[in-house]
Structure formats: structure tokens, C-alpha cells
Amino acid sequence: MVFLNMWKQIITFLLVATWSVMALAGPVLTVVTEDFAPYSYVECGRITGYSTELVETSLRRTKAGYSIHIYPWARAFRMARSQPNVLIFSVVRTPEREHQLQWIAPIAPRSVYVYKLAARRDVQVRALADLGRYRVAATRGDVVEEQLHALGLEADLATLDESNLRKMVAGRVDLMVASELSMKAICHNAHVSCGLLERTIAMPGVGEYYVAASLGTPAATVRALRDEFAKMKASSFMQQTADKYGLSLR
Missing domain, CATH: 3.40.190.10 (Periplasmic binding protein-like II)
Known part of the structure; x- marks a missing residue:
């Protein structure tokens, strides 16, 4: 009986430890965008582009698990508004969309x-x-x-x-x-x-592309990504990445 109780305690400890690690690591994010060169596109079987590089760099630096996909825009936007743990870019921020997503950071001007x-x-x-x-x-x-x-x-x-x-x-x-x-x-x-x-x-009005998260994405994940984008903007990384793709951030 003592042996059985000990094993129960060990199993409980392992489960709690596993759940704790998972909680610290955060959820695996589904990252969605569209075929939208030079911001996001497929080259040699890999999704790349200015916005893609920024998003993937922020995810690696925050040690977030993710998978990235290119879809038609209507599908990507629908996923971001209806599913948890979804990251979307390059999305335009408007008053109508303000409460549909958690806005992380602007990444490029829009013309x-x-x-x-x-x-x-x-x-x-x-x-x-x-x-x-x-x-x-x-x-x-x-x-x-x-x-x-x-x-x-x-x-x-x-x-x-x-x-x-x-x-x-x-x-x-x-x-x-x-x-x-x-x-x-x-x-x-x-x-x-x-x-x-x-x-x-x-076309008038809205002037920037953003990275945003679905409403069901944990606040801690959103905060970590916001912090990382702030660091990238404060450093030369964002401008250097824009230069690679011939983009102006002004």
C-alpha cells in the first residue's frame, strides 16, 4: 500500500510538472497570412517575406511553438476571429475590427x-x-x-x-x-x-499593417510578443529587414 501511494504521488508530481511546463511554454500558435509579396509569399517551398521574417523572429525569441500557413485572406481572417491561439498578419486595424482581435504591433505603412x-x-x-x-x-x-x-x-x-x-x-x-x-x-x-x-x-483612411492575435490567445503570449516587437522597432532589426525587401517604413 505504501509503495502504491508513493507511485501515485510520483505520477501526480509528474503530471503537475508537465502541466506547469506547458503553461509556461504557452500554447502552440497557428500563424496565418495570405500570399502577399513582399510581406508574405512562398519561395522554394518555404513561406518568407518581410512580415514573415518579423513574426517568426518574434516567435523564436519568445520561444513560442507555432505552425505557419498561407490561406486566402477571407479564410485566414475568419480563423483569427473565431479560433483560439491564432496569430494573423499583415492585417489592417480599423475601428470596426478593434474588438475582434488583440492588436500586437504595427509592422509596415500601407498604400x-x-x-x-x-x-x-x-x-x-x-x-x-x-x-x-x-x-x-x-x-x-x-x-x-x-x-x-x-x-x-x-x-x-x-x-x-x-x-x-x-x-x-x-x-x-x-x-x-x-x-x-x-x-x-x-x-x-x-x-x-x-x-x-x-x-x-x-484609397483613403487606414494606413498600417499589423500583427494581431485572436481573442482566445493568452494575455501572457500577447504581452511577450508586444514586448519583442517593441525591441525590434527600437533596434535596427525592423529597418534592416525592410531594406532587404525594398520597403520604406516611413
């Missing part, structure tokens, strides 16, 4: 424009009010969809920017909205020459 085919002289965009006269394409789940809806416009939605570009080339839409820095990669992936496009007006 988004309305594009048209240069040959379409019948399409003239000089102000936001002009968008109402045309068919405008946007990425499903993106903040641009929300912006267009707020303007009373129904966007022609697609899962990928490349699909929107192909629709515009085919004449199925007149305009598309996309990040200026990602347009080169969008053209490459869609096998369309960027020389066919003309940039028109900038």
Missing part, C-alpha cells in the same frame, strides 16, 4: 490604389465619387471591401488579387484595388505585364 487598364480611356477616376460609375474588383474579406461597402458600393469580389487582375484584363471589371507594393508580384503571378496598368487615386 493602396485604384488601378485601371491604361488603354481604357473611357474609364476616368479622379475622386472616390467616380468609383460608383464603374465595376470595381476587390479581395474578399479585405478592408477594401469594407471601405467600398461604406461608400455604398458593391465590389466584385475574388479570393485572390490575381483573379481580379485577370478579370480586369478580360473586361469583366473596370477597376481593381490593390497594394502598390504588391502589384508587381500580382502581375507576375497573373502573367500580366504591369505596363498595361495605370494607377489612379489612392
Whole structure:
């Protein structure tokens, strides 16, 4: 009986120790993003990019376990809003999204424009009010969809920017909205020459991309990541990483 009680105590101790280590280590995070060069993209079978490097560095330094995945943006954003222990980047912070996620840190400025085919002289965009006269394409789940809806416009939605570009080339839409820095990669992936496009007006408002965590992510994990991003910003690491990808942080 004494021997049995001793083994029970040992097993209990081991279980408590294991749970304690797991609690200290924190949960394994599911990290989600989209194919969005130069911020996140696949190269030689590996997810890389400016934002990816920052996020993975912060996770390694905080010793967090994680797996990283590229999904269509609507799916990634849905996971971040509905599942625990999810990290998402590069996501735009808006008043409507403020309480849907735990915001960790801004990582890059955002510049988004309305594009048209240069040959379409019948399409003239000089102000936001002009968008109402045309068919405008946007990425499903993106903040641009929300912006267009707020303007009373129904966007022609697609899962990928490349699909929107192909629709515009085919004449199925007149305009598309996309990040200026990602347009080169969008053209490459869609096998369309960027020389066919003309940039028109900038989309107003929201101006930075963020890293954020789902509401079900432990506060300790979020604090640790916030601290790490603050250190990266205070040092030259963030700027050096941006320089690698030809990005300006101003």
C-alpha cells in the first residue's frame, strides 16, 4: 500500500510538472497570412517575406511553438476571429475590427490604389465619387471591401488579387484595388505585364499593417510578443529587414 501511494504521488508530481511546463511554454500558435509579396509569399517551398521574417523572429525569441500557413485572406481572417491561439498578419486595424482581435504591433505603412487598364480611356477616376460609375474588383474579406461597402458600393469580389487582375484584363471589371507594393508580384503571378496598368487615386483612411492575435490567445503570449516587437522597432532589426525587401517604413 505504501509503495502504491508513493507511485501515485510520483505520477501526480509528474503530471503537475508537465502541466506547469506547458503553461509556461504557452500554447502552440497557428500563424496565418495570405500570399502577399513582399510581406508574405512562398519561395522554394518555404513561406518568407518581410512580415514573415518579423513574426517568426518574434516567435523564436519568445520561444513560442507555432505552425505557419498561407490561406486566402477571407479564410485566414475568419480563423483569427473565431479560433483560439491564432496569430494573423499583415492585417489592417480599423475601428470596426478593434474588438475582434488583440492588436500586437504595427509592422509596415500601407498604400493602396485604384488601378485601371491604361488603354481604357473611357474609364476616368479622379475622386472616390467616380468609383460608383464603374465595376470595381476587390479581395474578399479585405478592408477594401469594407471601405467600398461604406461608400455604398458593391465590389466584385475574388479570393485572390490575381483573379481580379485577370478579370480586369478580360473586361469583366473596370477597376481593381490593390497594394502598390504588391502589384508587381500580382502581375507576375497573373502573367500580366504591369505596363498595361495605370494607377489612379489612392484609397483613403487606414494606413498600417499589423500583427494581431485572436481573442482566445493568452494575455501572457500577447504581452511577450508586444514586448519583442517593441525591441525590434527600437533596434535596427525592423529597418534592416525592410531594406532587404525594398520597403520604406516611413
